Amino acid sequence: MSGSDLEVADEKGDATASLIGSVGNALQVLLLLQTSSALRVSDVATDLGIARSSAHRTLTLLQQFDFVEQDLSTRTYRRGPALVEIGLAAVNQLPVRRAAYQPIRNLRDVTGETTELCVLDGRDVVVADVAEGLLPLRVVDELGDRMPAHLTAAGKAILAAMPPADVFALFPEEDLETATDRSIDSRALLTSHLDSVRELGYATNLGETGAEYVGVAAAVVDGSGLVRGAVTLALPWARAGDGFATHLGPQARRAAESVGAVL
Structure with a gap:
């Protein structure tokens, strides 16, 4: 050469x-x-x-x-x-999204509130599908919106359905980020909260990501016991009475169970 x-x-x-x-x-x-x-x-x-x-x-x-x-x-x-767009194209191919498409719309029609399917991505939950609420005053989220899991109803529902060791691996530090004065700010408090979620079968968001709205969610678990996401109802704080969670929580749980049954 x-x-x-x-x-x-x-x-x-x-x-x-x-x-x-x-x-x-x-x-x-x-x-x-x-x-x-x-x-x-x-x-x-x-x-x-x-x-x-x-x-x-x-x-x-x-x-x-x-x-x-x-x-x-x-x-x-x-x-x-x-x-x-690339992320949404990938989300559209998720089996859980296809399975949840009609159940979350049925739940929206019954409650009138914005209903979502959320999935876990790292320490965040991502909105994988949305059935927008029917009332003039409603929560508006978009596909692909991302929020810290420990601050949301969907995230806490998913975390509660995971093995505790996996949750600890996701949150190795004690201090956690907050968004409002109602936010869970420590791993110890999160662990205690997840115990309550497991007992109830659904999780709540009481102004922990924003003071103007609340939410309730239940985990979607497939036939093998793997958590695949969560069905969430989000509504304005102004319309949430003291018993909103006890009323809407079981409805979210039934919808989530119907999704998990076909996965």
Whole structure:
């Protein structure tokens, strides 16, 4: 092989390495967006161990293809429409979503309240399907919305149906993030709360993610005992009487059981 051939080979190798590095950085950014709702250029640079200029180029490339979009007021980057569409396409293929499609709409028709199917993704729950409430004042959530599991009725219902060791693995630290003064703020409190969920057969959200609404949910468990998600009813706090959970909880549980029976 001549010297010129070696130079060409080296150039091709450098180009390939550069391409792999760029693709790897882009993929790592997408993985960061699994757990972060917004990223700064400095966040990406730190987490990936690359220069700020490289982080900015990666985010700009992802933005060109709508995988991320930038909030001009905060200069942060969040999930773009292309990434959301890919995620929703994957959700649409979930067997539990197909099984729950009619039951959650039946439950919505009976109660008038927004009814959802949520699934666990890491330490978050993700809205996999929504039957919007029939009343003028109602909770409005969208497909793909993500919330911390320990702050939601759906998340707590799912966690209560999991082996305690798996819950501890998800929450190894004692202190937990909060959203309101009603939020569960420690693993010890979460553990105690999950014991109550197991006794009742349903979980509640009493203004723990937002002061304006409440929720009740029951886990969807398949024939093999594997938890596959949760059926949730969400309603405005203004319409939730003192006994809303004892009224709606059993209805959510029956709907969840009907979904699990066909999985």
